[in-house]
Amino acid sequence: MKQFTYTITDPVGIHARPAGILVKAVKPFQSTCKITKGEKTVDLRKLMALMGMGVKCGDTVEVTIEGPDEDTAAETIEKFFKDNL
Amino acid sequence: MDYRKCAQEIYDLVGKRDNLVSAAHCATRLRLVTNDNSKVNIKKLEDVDGVKGVFSSNGQLQIILGTGTVNKVYDEFLSISGMTAATKADVKAAAAAKQPLPFRMVKALGDVFVPILPAIVAAGLLMGILNGLVLIWPDLEKSSTYEILSMFSNAAFTFLPIIVAVSAARVFGGNIFLGAVIGMIMVHPSLLNAWNVAAELEAGHQIPQADVWFGLYKINMTGYQGHVIPVIISVWFMCFLEKRLHKIVPEMIDLFVTPLVTVLVTGYLTLTIFGPVFAQLEEWVLVGIQWIIKIPYGIGAAIAGAVYPLTVVCGIHHMYNTVEARMLSVPGGYNTWMPIASSANFAQGAACFAVAVKSKDKKFKSLAMPSSFSAFLGITEPAIFGVNLRLMKPLICGMIGGAVGAAVGSMLGIGATAYGVTGLFGFLTASDFIWQYAIMLAVSFVISFTLSFILHKDKPKEEEAEEAPELPEITCEKGKVYAPIKGNVIASAQIPDETFAAGVLGEGVGIEPELGVVYAPFDGEISSTTDTKHAIGISSPDGLELLIHVGVNTVAMNGDGFELFVAEGDTVKAGQKLMTFDIDKIKAAGYSTTTAVLVTNSDDYAGLDIAEGGCSPLDCVITVKE
Numbered sequence: 001m002k003q004f005t006y007t008i009t010d011p012v013g014i015h016a017r018p019a020g021i022l023v024k025a026v027k028p029f030q031s032t033c034k035i036t037k038g039e040k041t042v043d044l045r046k047l048m049a050l051m052g053m054g055v056k057c058g059d060t061v062e063v064t065i066e067g068p069d070e071d072t073a074a075e076t077i078e079k080f081f082k083d084n085l
Numbered sequence: 086m087d088y089r090k091c092a093q094e095i096y097d098l099v100g101k102r103d104n105l106v107s108a109a110h111c112a113t114r115l116r117l118v119t120n121d122n123s124k125v126n127i128k129k130l131e132d133v134d135g136v137k138g139v140f141s142s143n144g145q146l147q148i149i150l151g152t153g154t155v156n157k158v159y160d161e162f163l164s165i166s167g168m169t170a171a172t173k174a175d176v177k178a179a180a181a182a183k184q185p186l187p188f189r190m191v192k193a194l195g196d197v198f199v200p201i202l203p204a205i206v207a208a209g210l211l212m213g214i215l216n217g218l219v220l221i222w223p224d225l226e227k228s229s230t231y232e233i234l235s236m237f238s239n240a241a242f243t244f245l246p247i248i249v250a251v252s253a254a255r256v257f258g259g260n261i262f263l264g265a266v267i268g269m270i271m272v273h274p275s276l277l278n279a280w281n282v283a284a285e286l287e288a289g290h291q292i293p294q295a296d297v298w299f300g301l302y303k304i305n306m307t308g309y310q311g312h313v314i315p316v317i318i319s320v321w322f323m324c325f326l327e328k329r330l331h332k333i334v335p336e337m338i339d340l341f342v343t344p345l346v347t348v349l350v351t352g353y354l355t356l357t358i359f360g361p362v363f364a365q366l367e368e369w370v371l372v373g374i375q376w377i378i379k380i381p382y383g384i385g386a387a388i389a390g391a392v393y394p395l396t397v398v399c400g401i402h403h404m405y406n407t408v409e410a411r412m413l414s415v416p417g418g419y420n421t422w423m424p425i426a427s428s429a430n431f432a433q434g435a436a437c438f439a440v441a442v443k444s445k446d447k448k449f450k451s452l453a454m455p456s457s458f459s460a461f462l463g464i465t466e467p468a469i470f471g472v473n474l475r476l477m478k479p480l481i482c483g484m485i486g487g488a489v490g491a492a493v494g495s496m497l498g499i500g501a502t503a504y505g506v507t508g509l510f511g512f513l514t515a516s517d518f519i520w521q522y523a524i525m526l527a528v529s530f531v532i533s534f535t536l537s538f539i540l541h542k543d544k545p546k547e548e549e550a551e552e553a554p555e556l557p558e559i560t561c562e563k564g565k566v567y568a569p570i571k572g573n574v575i576a577s578a579q580i581p582d583e584t585f586a587a588g589v590l591g592e593g594v595g596i597e598p599e600l601g602v603v604y605a606p607f608d609g610e611i612s613s614t615t616d617t618k619h620a621i622g623i624s625s626p627d628g629l630e631l632l633i634h635v636g637v638n639t640v641a642m643n644g645d646g647f648e649l650f651v652a653e654g655d656t657v658k659a660g661q662k663l664m665t666f667d668i669d670k671i672k673a674a675g676y677s678t679t680t681a682v683l684v685t686n687s688d689d690y691a692g693l694d695i696a697e698g699g700c701s702p703l704d705c706v707i708t709v710k711e
Contacts, residue, residue, distance in 0.1 A: 015615060016632065017589075048612040048630050052614070056616070
């Protein structure tokens with residue numbers, strides 16, 4: 001299991017567009033990817049659920065990745081967060 | 086119930102086969118396109134046994150029959166009329182084509198202008214005030230303050246083509262920066278400034294020319310400062326070309342081939358064809374106007390006063406300086422063009438002012454009021470493009486007022502001793518005719534204001550009140566998405582945003598909204614809402630997930646202008662009101678109102694069928710294929 005935390009710096013947070021791109025980035029991996037904000041945890045593959053979390057600028061989220069390709073997945077997803085969010 | 090009898094009665098009442106273009110049906114309604122809707126007896130149709138309601142919308146006649154009934158009546162209808170079944174998309178295409186072209190063009194012009202109005206209102210007012218101050222106090226012109234302020238006031242007009250091009254590119258769905266480049270080409274400093282052409286000719290200088298199309302002919306190397314229409318035409322073409330290229334150019338080389346070809350082709354066509362053709366038309370209009378104002382007894386002045394605002398729309402009005410300069414160059418000559426222009430401008434201002442006074446729509450009021458003041462000072466673009474042309478009636482009322490005023494002015498023999506200012510500041514140049522000038526302005530103001538005040542009605546609000554409550558209940562079929570918004574459905578690839586168009590968030594449609602109300606597109610559960618209120622996720626019991634994202638980049642509006650009526654986890658019925666949004670506010674903020682309606686789990690399906698064209702709420706717009 002891999003895990004990292006990240007504090008969102010994008011001024012508009014994870015709204016529709018970044019959420020869509022994020023889900024697209026996660027899709028190719030086999031591992032289960034979950035994102036947690038406060039008490040709420042959702043599947044990173046579920047666009048609606050992700051948008052529903054309403055992650056805003058300054059929020060800290062925790063991303064958990066578990067599965068056969070968790071190493072590459074974690075690396076790619078963490079990079080995605082740093083580059084885009 | 087006798088389906089055959091019902092179908093036969095409908096057939097007779099809509100004017101039989103001769104009046105029918107096509108027929109289709111959806112879950113509840115029989116949808117007909119007729120040649121002439123006025124031949125349809127709607128009152129009697131409503132009385133036909135089985136018909137629950139009749140209305141016509143977007144050029145379609147819709148007869149509500151209800152689920153289970155409509156398909157049977159439809160079959161009978163086809164057999165009676167001998168028509169073949171049309172898909173709903175066919176019906177909609179036939180209906181959309183019925184919208185008259187000038188109507189669509191005026192709408193496009195309005196869409197382009199609304200977002201840029203603040204810029205030209207600011208410039209217009211500043212320019213009017215400066216012009217006036219200089220006449221009162223001529224020494225001001227020599228001061229450096231004037232020089233700086235004057236630069237501020239004419240910046241927006243000097244570079245108007247760039248602003249217009251950016252806005253037009255946004256409206257027509259092209260890349261706005263490429264649009265900006267086209268605008269920049271048209272006012273490039275290497276071209277002779279259009280405002281200086283008259284002065285150059287007067288000074289006996291040659292207008293520089295260039296060979297084009299391998300020496301086929303020559304064009305004048307003059308810019309398009311202050312122009313509007315040729316810019317919009319060029320950018321429209323650019324967007325058309327760009328979108329085409331995106332489709333056919335392989336993705337690998339798309340990034341450098343498409344912009345390069347787009348700019349090259351559009352730029353060359355603009356300078357060699359669109360621009361010169363337009364410049365030639367302008368020339369003819371100018372000659373025509375000079376001929377018209379020679380007609381005596383105020384008739385010529387009346388005609389010129391009436392058409393003047395139309396020439397402002399085309400951006401030809403700056404050419405009149407040539408005419409005025411010529412009039413003044415005769416010893417003892419008066420500038421008799423000024424009263425005509427003044428009367429026309431003042432009348433447009435008055436028509437706009439009437440709208441400002443009467444309208445109950447706060448935003449419209451706040452736009453119309455300063456626009457009319459600017460017009461009274463002689464700068465009419467904000468009033469014409471922002472208000473009068475969009476509503477059409479005030480423009481025509483203003484033309485009538487302007488025509489009468491100009492005729493009065495001509496008969497009173499008003500003449501000015503300079504040119505460049507109109508409206509209230511015109512008193513300073515028409516100082517030999519103060520009373521006559523006041524009478525003329527009063528006449529054009531009163532006529533235009535009165536007509537416009539009587540005829541103006543706040544339209545969109547009424548429509549909303551009328552349409553919002555009366556959505557019939559429908560039974561949802563599995564895998565179908567019903568239109569959440571009234572408007573025009575386009576393929577999602579046409580949405581003016583790369584992320585949506587590329588299907589990153591899923592496949593679906595875009596809707597160009599006519600009314601800012603979002604209804605539930607099927608029975609389901611609200612799966613997500615956002616604090617910025619501009620997007621709603623909803624999922625159906627059979628697993629279809631849909632995102633309704635109102636406008637493009639509207640996240641940046643932070644919920645201003647949006648109102649949500651549901652919360653996450655709510656269960657909703659198809660047709661239930663979910664959200665309202667303010668179309669004008671989105672436009673004013675400079676964003677596209679095109680709303681993405683996307684099946685976010687479209688990967689789970691074999692594909693989607695979409696129905697493009699005009700839609701009313703609860704028309705089926707997407708059908709997923711298992």
